Amino acid sequence: MTYSSDYLRSLVREDRVHRKMYVDPEIFELEKEKIFKKVWMYVGHESLVPDPGDYYCTTLVGQEVVLSRSPDGNINVIFNRCGHRGARVLNRKRGNAKVFTCMYHGWGFKPDGTLAGVPMKADFPGGVLEERASGMVALPRVKSYRGFVFASFNADVEPLEEYLGEARRGIDELTDRSPVGKIEFAFGCHRYHFDGNWKLQLENQADMYHPAACHASTVGPDGRQFQRRAGKEGGDAAFFTANGEAVVAQTGVRGFLKGHSSEASLFDKEQSGGVWDEYRAMMVDAYGEERTRDILKNRRHSMTLFPSVDILIAQTSVRVIRAVAVDRTEIEIWPVRLVGAPDVISTDLVKYVNITHSASSFIQSDDLEAFERCQEGLKTEGAEWFLVAKGLGDEVDEGKGVLFGPRSSEVGQRAQHVAWRDLMGA
Known part of the structure; x- marks a missing residue:
């Protein structure tokens, strides 16, 4: 069954709500796409990654992500996935590393997710190893408010301070x-x-x-x-x-x-x-x-x-x-x-x-x-x-x-x- 937008709106009335909002698995899957991946989601606090190379692993909407700090002090939120064969790169909850290294083939990534090194790089055809596309990809939007880090899967999400109001x-x-x-x-x-x-x-x-x-x-x-x-x-x-x-x-x-x-x-x-x-x-x-x-x-x-x-x-x-x-x-x-x-x-x-x-x-x-x-x-x-x-x-x-x-x-x-x-x- 696929629910229409009008039907979903009808589940909320001025003084009551429908029980399907809480028990229907299909509605939950729609919530992932229509709510959690559209708005700003809280990731973690900057104090979890105080130093360059620090990382903290968590999940957003079931997706494994990494909160990290670059050498220039910038805060990043990147997907915890190698750009080569898709392996999870960081396996500990928290830690520190100058380079995040994938255990499968040894690919390395900077704290912002861009490629840091590829073993036997010369064996790959020219132009294949695009730094951003082959890296640990960053979420489309990341913003911190007074140390509280939020991210969004939606590149067109409104500014964070407007969302918080x-x-x-x-x-x-x-x-x-x-x-x-x-x-x-x-x-x-x-x-x-x-x-x-x-x-x-x-x-x-x-x-x-x-x-x-x-x-x-x-x-x-x-x-x-x-x-x-x-x-x-x-x-x-x-x-x-x-x-x-x-x-x-x-x-x-x-x-x-x-x-x-x-x-x-x-x-x-x-x-x-x-x-x-x-x-x-x-x-x-x-x-x-x-x-x-x-x-x-x-x-x-x-x-x-x-x-x-x-x-x-x-x-x-x-x-x-x-x-x-x-x-x-x-x-x-x-x-x-x-x-x-x-x-x-x-x-x-x-x-x-x-x-x-x-x-x-x-x-x-x-x-x-x-x-x-x-x-x-x-x-x-x-x-x-x-x-x-x-x-x-x-x-x-x-x-x-x-x-x-x-x-x-x-x-x-x-x-x-x-x-x-x-x-x-x-």
Whole structure:
């Protein structure tokens, strides 16, 4: 069966979406071509390849690619394939090499993918060994925003900053928390899979409705969750209000153009005490009191950049989403080091991420169970549509394409579905 563009558009309505979007393998294959290969996809952070010759291997849309740094400092994203007979060239996850050498016939490539050397080159006919075509081919578009590297299979993709739009503030807000405006992925990552569609994780990041039920086991007798951030004050969050309603249900969600979304902050106090005061003093020295107060405001819990990465500001970490199959998704959680901040700030962040977003954590494990139950439930016969109508009609237009949904509005999920509809129906 081949679905028409009109049919694909019809799967998204104003207040509900069709279950086929999550369970149909043919629709997933179309998503690869119409979404993942058309827009900007997050690849990795520049700090993964700090020195010339450094490389980091990953996948985009199931394609093996390499993030690398050239001797001139330029960042590259190239396909991990030899231009001769197609062998995978780099077999380790990370490393450093002046020349990337294929083990099959010894062809060598520079970090930007161009040919560096061919054994017995004279035996090839003249003109056959075109440097670019015979090399490790680069993706058509590569761009970095404040150290976050994105790439696109689409040579005609719009400029990255236009695609990110107002949602780029999530990257700014995370990076600005360093006294020198720089972050590093210095601690490795948690990497795991769940048996569910990639959109279930993406939607969950714009969902302030689920925590009261899904994460109820994480709430202490005092009505607060465990500590998530540094400092003696402001590192934990009240979970329920005096009337028994979950605090997260009252905070709000934002939907952005291009399918991006953000959740408002859960934290009700400014952080203070212990090493946090030392860190704050360093920020004031770097930025001044007014700017520091602005940077350290608890504006949002996270910023989700459609379709592949979530900036977890509350946990000072980054979540990467990779669609593997219609019912299989890979997740990576990268704790972030704030360069220039006291080391204990960053090492404590690793502990908090272990508590909240590792595969065996108190938070992410709840969500993964929910995702797998959703996937199994959506396979069953019954209602063909499910609702994303919470807060519909109550949105506030904040300008520049940003809609704020009070309380636990599903406006962020609706923004994601509109982007999905427009790309799939193009």
